[in-house]
Amino acid sequence: MGRKLLIHNDHVPNIHTLEVYRAHGGYASVEKALKTMQPDQVTDEVKKSGLRGRGGAGFPTGMKWSFLAKPEGVPRYLVCNADESEPGTFKDRYLMEKIPHALIEGMITSSFALGAKTSYIYIRGEYFYVARIVEAAIAEAYAAGWLGKNILGTDFSHDCYVQVGGGAYICGEETALLESLEGKRGNPRIKPPFPAVAGLWGCPTVVNNVETIAAVVPIVNMGGEEYAKIGVGKSTGTKLISASGHINKPGVYEIELGITVEDFIYSDEYCGGIRNGKKLKAVVAGGSSVPILPTELILKTAKGEPRLMTYESLSDGGFSTGTMLGSGGFIAMDEDTSIVKNLFTFSRFYHHESCGQCSPCREGTGWMEKILKKFLDGTANESDVDLLWDIQSKIEGKTICPLGEAAAWPVAAAIRHFKHEFIEIAQKKKFVDISHYDRLNKIRA
Amino acid sequence: MKVTIDGIEIDVPKGTTILQAARMIGAEVAPPTMCYYSSLKTSGGYCRTCIVKVTQGSTANPTPMPKPVASCRTEVMDGMVVENTINKDVLEARKGVVEFLLMNHPLDCPVCDQAGECHLQDLGYEHGAATTRYEFPRREFEKIDIGKYVQLHMTRCIMCFRCVKVAEQLTDNRVHGVMHRGDAAEISTYIENVIENDFSGNVIDVCPVGALTDKTFRFKSRVWFTKPVDATCDCKKCSGKVRLWMKGEEVLRVTARKDQWGEAEEFICNTCRFERKNTSDWKTEGPSPIHKSSVISQNHYENLNELKVKIMKQQKALGFTPFDKRP
Ligand SMILES: Cc1cc2nc3c(=O)[nH]c(=O)nc-3n(C[C@H](O)[C@H](O)[C@H](O)COP(=O)(O)O)c2cc1C
Ligand code: SF4
Ligand code: SF4
Ligand code: SF4
Ligand code: FES
Numbered sequence: 001m002g003r004k005l006l007i008h009n010d011h012v013p014n015i016h017t018l019e020v021y022r023a024h025g026g027y028a029s030v031e032k033a034l035k036t037m038q039p040d041q042v043t044d045e046v047k048k049s050g051l052r053g054r055g056g057a058g059f060p061t062g063m064k065w066s067f068l069a070k071p072e073g074v075p076r077y078l079v080c081n082a083d084e085s086e087p088g089t090f091k092d093r094y095l096m097e098k099i100p101h102a103l104i105e106g107m108i109t110s111s112f113a114l115g116a117k118t119s120y121i122y123i124r125g126e127y128f129y130v131a132r133i134v135e136a137a138i139a140e141a142y143a144a145g146w147l148g149k150n151i152l153g154t155d156f157s158h159d160c161y162v163q164v165g166g167g168a169y170i171c172g173e174e175t176a177l178l179e180s181l182e183g184k185r186g187n188p189r190i191k192p193p194f195p196a197v198a199g200l201w202g203c204p205t206v207v208n209n210v211e212t213i214a215a216v217v218p219i220v221n222m223g224g225e226e227y228a229k230i231g232v233g234k235s236t237g238t239k240l241i242s243a244s245g246h247i248n249k250p251g252v253y254e255i256e257l258g259i260t261v262e263d264f265i266y267s268d269e270y271c272g273g274i275r276n277g278k279k280l281k282a283v284v285a286g287g288s289s290v291p292i293l294p295t296e297l298i299l300k301t302a303k304g305e306p307r308l309m310t311y312e313s314l315s316d317g318g319f320s321t322g323t324m325l326g327s328g329g330f331i332a333m334d335e336d337t338s339i340v341k342n343l344f345t346f347s348r349f350y351h352h353e354s355c356g357q358c359s360p361c362r363e364g365t366g367w368m369e370k371i372l373k374k375f376l377d378g379t380a381n382e383s384d385v386d387l388l389w390d391i392q393s394k395i396e397g398k399t400i401c402p403l404g405e406a407a408a409w410p411v412a413a414a415i416r417h418f419k420h421e422f423i424e425i426a427q428k429k430k431f432v433d434i435s436h437y438d439r440l441n442k443i444r445a
Numbered sequence: 446m447k448v449t450i451d452g453i454e455i456d457v458p459k460g461t462t463i464l465q466a467a468r469m470i471g472a473e474v475a476p477p478t479m480c481y482y483s484s485l486k487t488s489g490g491y492c493r494t495c496i497v498k499v500t501q502g503s504t505a506n507p508t509p510m511p512k513p514v515a516s517c518r519t520e521v522m523d524g525m526v527v528e529n530t531i532n533k534d535v536l537e538a539r540k541g542v543v544e545f546l547l548m549n550h551p552l553d554c555p556v557c558d559q560a561g562e563c564h565l566q567d568l569g570y571e572h573g574a575a576t577t578r579y580e581f582p583r584r585e586f587e588k589i590d591i592g593k594y595v596q597l598h599m600t601r602c603i604m605c606f607r608c609v610k611v612a613e614q615l616t617d618n619r620v621h622g623v624m625h626r627g628d629a630a631e632i633s634t635y636i637e638n639v640i641e642n643d644f645s646g647n648v649i650d651v652c653p654v655g656a657l658t659d660k661t662f663r664f665k666s667r668v669w670f671t672k673p674v675d676a677t678c679d680c681k682k683c684s685g686k687v688r689l690w691m692k693g694e695e696v697l698r699v700t701a702r703k704d705q706w707g708e709a710e711e712f713i714c715n716t717c718r719f720e721r722k723n724t725s726d727w728k729t730e731g732p733s734p735i736h737k738s739s740v741i742s743q744n745h746y747e748n749l750n751e752l753k754v755k756i757m758k759q760q761k762a763l764g765f766t767p768f769d770k771r772p
Contacts, residue, residue: 168626170626185622185623190490190515190518351627351628352626352627353626353627354626354627354628355626355627355630356604356623356625356626356627356628356629356630357491357604357606358490358491358492358493359491359492359493359494359542359545359546359603359604360493360541360542360545362545362604362627362628362630363545363546363548363549363628364545365627365628366627366628367545367548367579367581370581387578393541394538394541394542394544394545397511397512397513398493398496398512398513398538398541398542399493400490400491
């Protein structure tokens with residue numbers, strides 16, 4: 001069994017309450033940090049731990065924290081990104097729903113390190129019931145003195161607020177999130193300046209994912225060096241993986257970074273293999289925006305080495321033969337899956353979620369969806385594959401925020417590895433049933 | 446700070462953007478702009494037509510920037526090297542942007558009020574492909590009146606957000622902005638609210654296309670049949686420095702004076718723009734200087750052609766299929 005540091009207590013009855021959480025060692029990191037450490041020491045431990053952002057980009061958290069500007073007399077903020085909207089990713093919800101105090105504890109300890117007197121947890125609109133759970137936990141924490149003035153009798157005071165979003169994927173992009181938090185339209189900002197210099201209300205701000213912040217708790221408790229012993233190379237610690245698709249046991253798993261992809265898919269500890277005895281066809285390893293890989297490339301790298309669940313191994317081979325760990329949204333597809341249909345679903349999503357600020361993403365995402373729809377309708381031509389390729393290449397890297405890339409990469413990867421499926425559909429004018437989308441559209445309208 | 450754009454070096458003060466530096470060098474190297482407007486804060490960065498390649502970040506850190514950058518929102522660093530018209534990836538990417546901008550656009554210039562002074566028309570002519578590969582229905586909207594003076598035709602809007610910045614920065618009661626998201630986003634007034642503000646008419650001048658137009662432009666006339674004359678009046682609200690668009694002795698339209706880049710030199714008030722339509726209201730200064738980029742300029746399309754030929758030559762040297770030779 002792999003070690004678990006984040007959700008090891010998820011089956012303890014009433015672990016969502018402060019009483020039970022505390023009885024299982026909760027809030028020890030706050031005690032340790034506030035009473036025995038200086039803020040910079042906490043940051044140092046996070047640096048030593050090698051923790052990398054769990055929201056998708058994998059940026060080293062300790063380094064991000066040390067970039068935070070600290071001008072005199074200007075407030076600093078910690079903002080928790082709980083907008084989790086990437087298709088295939090649902091680990092933050094699990095954590096907040098099951099063990100809300102793990103996040104709040106992380107918020108307090110991290111805020112102490114950053115010198116933030118105020119922090120916000122920005123939760124996506126559809127997670128309204130999760131927001132209620134987190135708010136109830138915050139109320140408990142205030143009542144017990146873990147939040148508020150002079151925590152544990154020290155001169156550290158902290159307030160933490162929950163803000164519920166309106167239900168837009170783009171508000172997960174950190175600067176769009178900040179705009180939304182300020183009460184504006186959730187449009188990504190043009191960077192620089194970066195949030196570390198001018199974030200929320202123009203003040204220095206750190207934005208971190210739910211899981212990143214929760215991981216600070218075990219890091220402070222066990223020490224950064226101990227934490228860094230788990231994992232392989234620059235992929236240290238444990239990671240929550242949202243496993244979905246045609247596997248026997250979908251769900252949220254905490255893995256030690258470094259296990260093999262094969263083990264993750266087929267072992268009983270995790271996904272338990274492909275359901276109904278089918279064969280695996282392809283995997284989207286890190287949420288809908290990362291490149292899809294066919295079985296032979298997801299189990300082994302192009303060099304023939306076993307592919308590991310680490311940042312480095314998954315991206316081995318670049319985009320031509322590799323992918324990304326991303327946010328850990330692991331979607332497995334069996335041999336009966338239509339890659340084109342799956343791609344249509346993703347493209348439809350990105351089209352719907354584009355904020356519309358920059359031309360390539362605003363126009364290109366819709367165009368790609370419409371062309372993919374032609375494939376499903378059986379009216380596409382072979383030349384449409386080249387057109388799709390060209391459009392994605394004209395979006396990628398030319399937009400304000402990475403949503404443009406997120407929309408372009410899946411298209412590029414599907415064509416790169418499964419071009420024959422597009423061609424076959426175009427030649428046979430094969431019709432793919434998507435009537436359930438029309439029903440969905442009716443429900444929406 | 447020294448910056449090199451398309452092989453031409455220039456010394457600029459700190460804080461200068463690549464676009465500003467390029468404009469200082471001249472029109473040959475200046476990237477086209479559709480959303481940037483020097484006098485509007487936070488404008489630019491949206492349309493992506495002005496993207497350029499930074500092949501050397503600075504003397505201190507010579508690594509190239511991985512992605513093309515929006516020249517209007519990127520400040521120069523000492524020793525930066527930028528490629529615009531000499532870089533085939535930039536030209537290709539820009540062509541892509543133009544195609545995206547035209548894709549949901551009606552392209553019915555013959556019946557459009559903006560024809561002849563439309564930046565999109567120019568952009569398509571200079572940088573675009575002759576045809577678009579978009580085969581689906583384009584988005585369409587009804588024309589709506591937003592107030593007594595201004596008409597909004599969203600069908601032609603390219604979402605440059607300049608009008609929103611005008612509303613934000615020049616008027617005191619913003620009632621119009623962006624609604625909805627993605628390609629369903631539209632410029633609108635909240636519940637058909639009316640724009641009533643002394644400076645609201647400036648949205649017409651900043652609009653690069655024919656989406657916001659002047660309803661008082663009487664006797665609808667093609668711009669090339671009108672004669673621009675610079676004039677002044679004693680105005681209590683604005684500088685009173687305007688451009689009159691005359692036909693004979695008649696004032697058909699009043700606008701701000703535009704500079705070489707098509708931007709208003711000074712914003713004017715609604716009284717000057719919409720209500721002073723008699724020659725007696727104005728003291729004329731003589732014919733307006735006509736810039737190369739204006740269709741009134743006799744050589745407008747010849748100049749564009751010259752530029753096009755020049756770019757094509759460069760492309761050929763780079764082994765790049767010229768745009769009109771493409772399928
Ligand atoms: C379109 C888009 C959506 C995103 N959605 C999320 C999200 O839901 N949750 C998240 O933590 N990060 C999301 N991110 C990444 C954030 O911008 C940011 O990098 C992250 O919150 C940083 O936290 P970390 O360093 O802890 O990973 C998104 C990015 C983009 C471009
Ligand atoms: S890339 Fe898309 S989502 Fe991001 S700013 Fe541009 S239009 Fe908005
Ligand atoms: S806005 Fe410009 S490009 Fe569009 S129809 Fe009018 S003149 Fe033509
Ligand atoms: S109406 Fe004109 S100025 Fe306003 S966003 Fe559209 S194109 Fe730009
Ligand atoms: S002019 Fe620079 S992005 Fe539009």
